Amino acid sequence: MSLDKLKIRLADIANINHAASVLGWDQRTYMPPAGAGARASQLGTLAKIGHDLFVSAETQDLLAAAEAGAKGLAKDADDARLLVNARRQMTKQTKVPTALIVAITETTTLTEEKWVVTRKENDFAGLAPWLGKVFDLKREYAQAIGYKARIYDALLDDFELGMTADVLDPLFEQLKAATVPLVAEIAANQNKVSDDILKRPVSEAQQEAFGVAVLKDCGYDFNRGRLDRSTHPFCTNFSCNDVRITTRYDLEWMPGSLFGCLHEMGHALYEMGISEAYEGTPLAGGVSLGVHESQSRLWENLVGRSKGFWRHYFPKLQKAFAPTFNDVTLEGFYKAINAAAPSLIRVEADEVTYNLHIILRYEMEQEILERKLSIADAPGRWNEKMQKYLGLTPPTDREGILQDIHWPGGGIGYFPTYTLGNILATQLFEAAGRAMPGLEGDIAGANFAGLRKWLEENVHVHGSKYPPGELIQRATGSPLRVEPYLAYLKGKYGEIYEL
């Protein structure tokens, strides 16, 4: 049957992509330094072979034949959705000339390297021509893909299927309108909370042991995963039965590794929960970066930074790290891990200020893409927006526009998925709470099985079967909504800062 033949071909392509992911994991965890050159070449070959195999005449024929043979399938049948996804990818991938793909890959690889150097030397002028080239190529890419309303949508779709700037704009405006004054209020009440106790040293071995214990409690399955170390924590998977996470240990900032573990575990539970029947098909894998981030943020913030969670774990933490936190109260610890303050660096930002960092980038990348803002003027614009949203001005570009690797790496249209993840996390958590009235108590008892099951049944198991919008509607009964998130932020931080 033609569908079976197509599936075999697609499984081969999935295997090539998973092999590349293994090489990527190795590169960021264990690869000896001198191995980098050969590794880039190996990854290049796998990318080329995977792409060529997918857009080949043979695969296109297999897809057309499978579609012809699947006319009678129900719209929601797995195979019908599989063909929809395969066709969507085929349409997209065949629109982009191979030469452009190669140019983007090469330019972004070189620009990333250039970024490492210019960031260190605080030399935005040195990066500017490279960054301009990246924006030029991504503009060309967006034109090749095509779009209905705005050019940005063509790029955004790569990271957040079906999302458009016209949908994001009002959401983000609402978020900004609510957050900017909240941040200012918190800034005016900084004396109410201190996170100094979190700078007390805790050994790497102690942090790791505690992190592993929490991961196990939450249901991360070490038979199907691993925890390693890497400079930049990440989650990757090579099947739903091999889903790995990494973290990093800062001896004088214990929450870094712990909340990092919970964050990556959220990503991992998603991939581990996807139907095994989808393995090797276009139904496998998380459906979008936003939905993925909703899972990591849910575990990191809504579970991991909740008072109930620490009612259970704080005595255990005190014991595990004794005597370091013997003099700290549960309330003091809870406030410390939720301390919020305007800051310059996105990756170190708290729950409240985080989205303002994102909105700044979201607005600026559109301005540059639409040629309303030149690369040369971008640093000034950055600083102006930082002052407006967070009341701070970066003393140098290193702490401003040079801080992120995303734009140099071609990740234009990527940033909004972080905030979408924050919003979705709350919306999903609220829906889970409606389905399970005892959820808060469960968390305070370290009983996560119910939450995991709800997430698995309503989000994880579907993999990429439903587009994000449809998945959220099915899981929560409504489309993407920012209101629950705003209520959560106001409630939680209003209490913590006594606003």
Next chain:
Amino acid sequence: MSLDKLKIRLADIANINHAASVLGWDQRTYMPPAGAGARASQLGTLAKIGHDLFVSAETQDLLAAAEAGAKGLAKDADDARLLVNARRQMTKQTKVPTALIVAITETTTLTEEKWVVTRKENDFAGLAPWLGKVFDLKREYAQAIGYKARIYDALLDDFELGMTADVLDPLFEQLKAATVPLVAEIAANQNKVSDDILKRPVSEAQQEAFGVAVLKDCGYDFNRGRLDRSTHPFCTNFSCNDVRITTRYDLEWMPGSLFGCLHEMGHALYEMGISEAYEGTPLAGGVSLGVHESQSRLWENLVGRSKGFWRHYFPKLQKAFAPTFNDVTLEGFYKAINAAAPSLIRVEADEVTYNLHIILRYEMEQEILERKLSIADAPGRWNEKMQKYLGLTPPTDREGILQDIHWPGGGIGYFPTYTLGNILATQLFEAAGRAMPGLEGDIAGANFAGLRKWLEENVHVHGSKYPPGELIQRATGSPLRVEPYLAYLKGKYGEIYEL
């Protein structure tokens, strides 16, 4: 130019194979247990894609065009040899039907799994039909490849390019004739040497630190490699700049990890020393398993088990493992690490008895292949030969014919390369000694740079450029000779056992 186009294609294929090696390394070091199923599928895809790409009409055309364009090249020019190797591989790979390759891959994978179970349960009858199938398929494979004198040669050539049973037979007879009486003499003098001191516990951390220090002294470059742990130690590489080794730690058998490190390091130095210009071509990689094993055995035995080596390292070892070996003399330690005695298990055998284990297997696999011995009668034949060569009879098949994974895994014609490695190690070491009269003193001073340089210039750098016979002739001035090895064994063990 057509040769350049061919090289690009061959580099892609090399990249696919190296990617598969990364997946193999991961599988044996860090992969979570549940990842095995997907991993097998990924490796299957890479093998299929690499093979298909190589035997494709396009690659065949590229090769023919490159050959036509290279008529004027000197016989020893790198490109000329590159084309010879590519043509040899093409001739071989195109002779074997894809269905047979798939059947062998599938059957040996399943038979290996069957072996794990039947070995544990000491159930040779349960393995027999599977093993029979493997021999049948390898017989069919040998017929497809073709051979001049004996069917065995077609299989042997896969592991030891150009070697034939007619060359091995007299070598192995000579070795057997000299070793069997030597083993008997040693057996009669067991009271002269004891290795009991080596059973004293040494912590894993201490063993590892000492092993790493020795590896660094010998010139293993951790910038281009790593040392990890695995059940079965191995060396693998993904380029000459990423060559990794593994070892295992037995708390009550310290020499296991140390000599294991030296052994795998010998393999690693070979791959690290190959001309970087050969990367991605059929000139890259060690030329045969025998030559590879010569490098591992040279460092493990001729360097690592020599008295000079321990004159330098024994005081360091005493200090590193203090006070465990404070009461042991250098002489006592040297004898203990060289203790020899007939034993049942090949992988635990000493330098003297080791080759008799190999010869037994070499003789038997030929008898089975030529249908002179049935699978059913094989265990009896095994025990009979063990009695004849080593004076021992295995109490169970688990300690007899069921001990090795090689035959179940399709490694028929593989075993002789171990003994070839032992022979070649001595021949090469002798040639190095002729070129460097101060070699013994260098080793006793832990100065290995000269030996490494000699090996690099005479063996390593050439990669697969010269076939093994030609390489040995160039490096030592003579063809493969067993005499230096016999003299070495008799001299060393005659002294140790006061024969």
